[in-house]
Amino acid sequence: MHAAGVIMSSEPLIDIIPIMKREQDGQIVTQFDYPACESLGLIKMDFLGLRNLTIIDDALNNIESNRGEKLVLEDLGLDDQGAYDLLARGDTLGVFQLDGGPMRSLLRMMKPDNFEDISAVIALYRPGPMGANSHTNYALRKNGLQEITPIHPELEEPLREVLGTTHGLIVYQEQVMSVAQKLAGFTLAQADLLRRAMGKKKKSELDKQFEGFSQGMKDNGYSMAAVKALWDILLPFSDYAFNKAHSAAYGVVSYWTAYLKAHYPAEYMAALLTSVGDSKDKMALYLNECRRMGIKVLPPDVNESIGFFAAAGADIRFGLGAVRNVGANVVEALRGARTEQGAFESFDDFLKKVPLPVANKRTVESLIKAGAFDSLGDTRRALLEVHEGMIDASVSDKRAAMNGQVGFDFDSLWDEPQHARKVPERPSGRSATSSRSSGRCWVSTCPTTRWPGSRSRWPSSPRRASPSCWRPKRRWTGRR
Structure with missing residues (x-):
């Protein structure tokens, strides 16, 4: 069961999968799980309600009735200094995704000054990156308080483009896929299979993926030491890691709520x-x-x-x-x-x-x-x-x-x-x-x-x- 999952098809679903009416609320559901539906070529989309969108809408109505201003958030840039000053102070109680006590402490350490930082802090504040202390390392490296060290000396130059905006750290799932493409010669489809395998943590699948990953890197001239150093970072990171599209979308709502609270x-x-x-x-x-x-x-x-x-x-x-x-x-x-x-x-x-x-x-x-x-x-x-x-x-x-x-x-x-x-x-x-x-x-x-x-x-x-x-x-x- 998935509370927000909606299965979609261009053909009548009753001709493809078994469906039933759920007794307690009359909802139409399928007895197949998501992987089974996916194997049949069906698409599952998650549609989630977000209370903060209602808060934003109410705030805009308050602004119009109280000040006579009709504010359109989509017309704003993502570079307002007042919003970033608020974030740097950790003054984010009530700001979407950024209002927890430890998160506020991280913001004060990081001192965000651009949208990339907002996106990164949302992605970093997850079990995978936090387990590797990536959230603290990002904050320190951003402010010049920690030296940016490569994962392995052989990988410093090849990964400069992929990890440059995140101060030498792997922050997003897309970076895992880019690393596999650039260093192991994976196609996008192969890189996505690697990402999924890492998230599921199935040993048989991981062993299969590691074989192709290590062989691809060795074929491109990298040593086994470099392969192992990179794999040891990728594997724990992929557990609970965010993709950048998700993090950036959340980041826009975070920025808007910070802007409204500041101004x-x-x-x-x-x-x-x-x-x-x-x-x-x-x-x-x-x-x-x-x-x-x-x-x-x-x-x-x-x-x-x-x-x-x-x-x-x-x-x-x-x-x-x-x-x-x-x-x-x-x-x-x-x-x-x-x-x-x-x-x-x-x-x-x-x-x-x-x-x-x-x-x-x-x-x-x-x-x-x-x-x-x-x-x-x-x-x-x-x-x-x-x-x-x-x-x-x-x-x-x-x-x-x-x-x-x-x-x-x-x-x-x-x-x-x-x-x-x-x-x-x-x-x-x-x-x-x-x-x-x-x-x-x-x-x-x-x-x-x-x-x-x-x-x-x-x-x-x-x-x-x-x-x-x-x-x-x-x-x-x-x-x-």
């Missing part, structure tokens, strides 16, 4: 936050990154927020959809009421304008705790005291209007209308905790920002990214 930080980080709305840990990680970058993340606001995170000038506005108990249907209904009837002027005005699906107690309480009504003048503490009664009254009025009931409630003459009292907000720590409980992370100010430097103890990893995940280790003092 449109609020718009890009807003798109990034939207993409991880279902992950509390990742959202906390990226919110902390926003704070580090000096981007202010504004709390949700019933008059300003949309469903997802959005850039607001140099800041980011928290999306209503990221608040607990606020679903997509609620956001759509709230925005519809705001568009049709105008901005909400007070909490009471909000309850009058929104439809019944929005005016439910769980949703409204979550919005209050998240600070979505702060701009209307009443404190969260005051609204939490009266919101249930005000919602009951509002819902009753709406249902009566829907049923066509017109009349006057004489009991209301003796009932005082409910309004939020003028009471001060809770201390910031308790208010922030309330904000945290209504969202998937700290919606407003993180409590620990009151103690400068305290966050420097936390590593940059999703599990340890936010104060809500950090717990001090208990220290034994000899007393209970």
Whole structure:
């Protein structure tokens, strides 16, 4: 089974291979594996969804709505200094393929300054090249900190053209094929068979390939010592190695995301936050990154927020959809009421304008705790005291209007209308905790920002990214 593999043919597949409908989801699949399909002349293509393409698209929409610029990434060159400065700093949290901690350390060592470096670092950060320490050697050689030594003295000049751009190191699968062509006289088809055999690690096939490879090199005047030195490097490298076409395609997406983060930080980080709305840990990680970058993340606001995170000038506005108990249907209904009837002027005005699906107690309480009504003048503490009664009254009025009931409630003459009292907000720590409980992370100010430097103890990893995940280790003092 291959989740992304699609078998294609110019003829009806049912006439060539056995197919069936998979019971659990109705997908049409074949009982033949990929090698069997390939032996019949069929083509298998892997079609993979990539979340980062959605992030890029959202970022471009944010740029257009926030700045009025219509950016076309395909029109950009691959030589922007701001993007390469960001990569050289290792400031790549949220950048496609380059955001892991060890990868960021490698980037700081390598200091990429051209697209070839981006392509190379993606290919090098794989088990095969890393097993030979090629990733570190590339970084050192690129910056003149390590001498470029040939694989074997006999091979220095013949391999100069093949390995010149990668500082004497084999980085891509295509280089394996070029080496076999140049030194052993292989055709492209023979070189591809060699590449496949190395990847599969079948001894019988490798022995057969080595025989042809060594004979070809000897026929071209190379010694057995040179043959063995080269083979000993090619064999472990080919395991998990990337082809350059794959690495370069990934590299373009990496470059684009680095460019967006460097030049449109609020718009890009807003798109990034939207993409991880279902992950509390990742959202906390990226919110902390926003704070580090000096981007202010504004709390949700019933008059300003949309469903997802959005850039607001140099800041980011928290999306209503990221608040607990606020679903997509609620956001759509709230925005519809705001568009049709105008901005909400007070909490009471909000309850009058929104439809019944929005005016439910769980949703409204979550919005209050998240600070979505702060701009209307009443404190969260005051609204939490009266919101249930005000919602009951509002819902009753709406249902009566829907049923066509017109009349006057004489009991209301003796009932005082409910309004939020003028009471001060809770201390910031308790208010922030309330904000945290209504969202998937700290919606407003993180409590620990009151103690400068305290966050420097936390590593940059999703599990340890936010104060809500950090717990001090208990220290034994000899007393209970």
